[in-house]
Amino acid sequence: MSLWVDKYRPKSLEATDYHPEIADRLKALASSSDFPHLLVYGPPGAGKKTRILATLQQLYGPAVEKMKIDVRQFQTASNRKLEFNVVSSSYHLEITPSDMGNNDRVVIQDLLKEVAQTEQVDFSGKHRFKVVIINEADSLTRDAQAALRRTMEKYSGNIRLVLLSNTTSNIIPPIKSRCLLVRVAAPSEAEVATILDKVCKKESVSVVETERSQVLQLMAAHSGRNLRKALLLLEAMVMQNDHLSLKTPVIQLDWEGVIRDLTASVLKERSVAKLQLARTVFYELLSHCIPAKVILKTVCWELLRGVQRDSLKVEIIELASVFDERLSLGQKAIFHLEGFLAKVMVAMEQ
């Protein structure tokens, strides 16, 4: 029993529901003898991974689906032992180096070299190379990216890299210039709704027939054009309700609700007491592992929604951008979150 997100993940390029031009291109690349390194970028939930897995399928056939998880050990320069999970099949390998934080260079060098230096013995296979998928490539450190650069050129006979990232901004130019860039845009709300509709039919979900399109449209809008989020939302709502109709409450994430309450109370009244309240809320959110940047962004978005004056909006956005930078430079998130809210309160009083 798998989640609907996984159950209805298209297995082949033909089955993908939107962006037919990307599917065509990937298919052409996979069937040509020369498969380049790829850098696939786009917002979360747009279907980057799905497309790449489907491309692998196209390259190697169904054998890629037999995957296993290995735990590998690595040793850093300071002799610290690291354990690291690698998902692999006999044709490809998938790593998330950002799990390693600062030691990602060691992982990249050791692992890729190991893979790259072993030649494929099975000549009956269609392709001589193995594919290495690197998730969240934008969070690779500069060092690791520099190390990649050499590997990509030197072992290009045995290895093809597929980098998945949300943005190309943090990828160094030499890497970009060695890869074929593929942009996967988020699906439009209509496309999300169509897919939800398809899944509903397959799972025989009962939706009030007259309101069907509106309900699905509402959910699609709620997901922010993130297909993964939309499907999870649909499944959660179906689990909790027997029938879906316009009256069915759309499930809110707990932490979003907490932030919404906080901003609503700040919009109503600004005082030191409110700041103290905010501190406990922020601490609570942080201890539940909500990333500080996500908190800041959500608070900012909610405030913008509640504020009417345009000049104030501009000011709030500017403050958000200042404190967002400080969050990435500084160590302790709570200072910056509180600082942001305090500054916003001052701005609102004026």
Added chain:
Amino acid sequence: MSSILTQTSETPSESQHTPWVEKYRPKNLDDVASQDHAVAVLKKTLQSANLPHMLFYGPPGTGKTSTVLALAKELYGPNLIKSRVLELNASDERGILIVRQKVKTFARLTVSNPSADDLARYPCPPYKIIILDEADSMTSDAQSALRRTMETYSGVTRFCLICNYITRIIDPLASRCSKFRFRPLDDANALARLAHVADTERVNREAGVLEQVLRIANGDLRKAITFLQSATRLHLDGDEVAEITNKSILEIAGVVPDEVIGRLIAASAAKDMEKLFTTVNDVMLEGWSSVQILSQVHDLLILDDSLQPDQKSRISRVLFETDKRLSAGADEHVQVLNLLSQLSLIL
């Protein structure tokens, strides 16, 4: 030019996999495009077979590495080059240890005797060349360690340092070298070179594609050739190459279409926060890179003559702030929104 045509007689499968950048590297000094000054000086040294230590600097893709490799080829010929030239670039481990061991060991080796055949055809001067590519990414410690090595073994070894920023090379090193500045390629030369590559590879292309590629690459010939090759791969239809369009070049380079940038600027100029908010949201969901947006907004606004100088200086300030924050790893959506909301105050 004709020499290149005859030299590309590799097997088709092999030549398909080598990057064009490598395949069409100039084979001799005459092929190096539009660096007349540097080439003229180097040719003189070819005749006298005496070479100073050299420091090549200039923006990426202007032919620094190509020039030195072509020079080495003309000096030594294909056989001797293996034992006479050591090339290290930034992706090699190049800390102080390597300088002390690998570089020093290579530098102190006595030169091997060239075969009679090589001697007849090439100058084969009695020294080796060490090429340190991307020398500006060496630590200053490693650079200091080079100082004495360069002098002590100058009898048998010449160094060639290649870098983008001459300011990152420590003074003692820079003063030991004769410097060559490489200018960005002028359009006519670059276009000719690119057209040559495209014609040899039989690239099927729409009119204006090459000009477009050059414009995006901004004087960087390596980038331009890579773009062209990627585009060809993308248009592979079986083994036939379909016609390359201007649009696909933009897509490969990750350039944001003018229409999208125009939409952003228009939303910003309209001073309507709600509209700005949704526009930015849409653009971010399309997956465009914010650094790219930033640089294109810069090109558009700073070159716009209808804006006042003081507006422009304020715009540059906003752009600078945003760029700084983005490189610190700040959230793209927030930063782009801030950029445009600040612009709405200025425009």
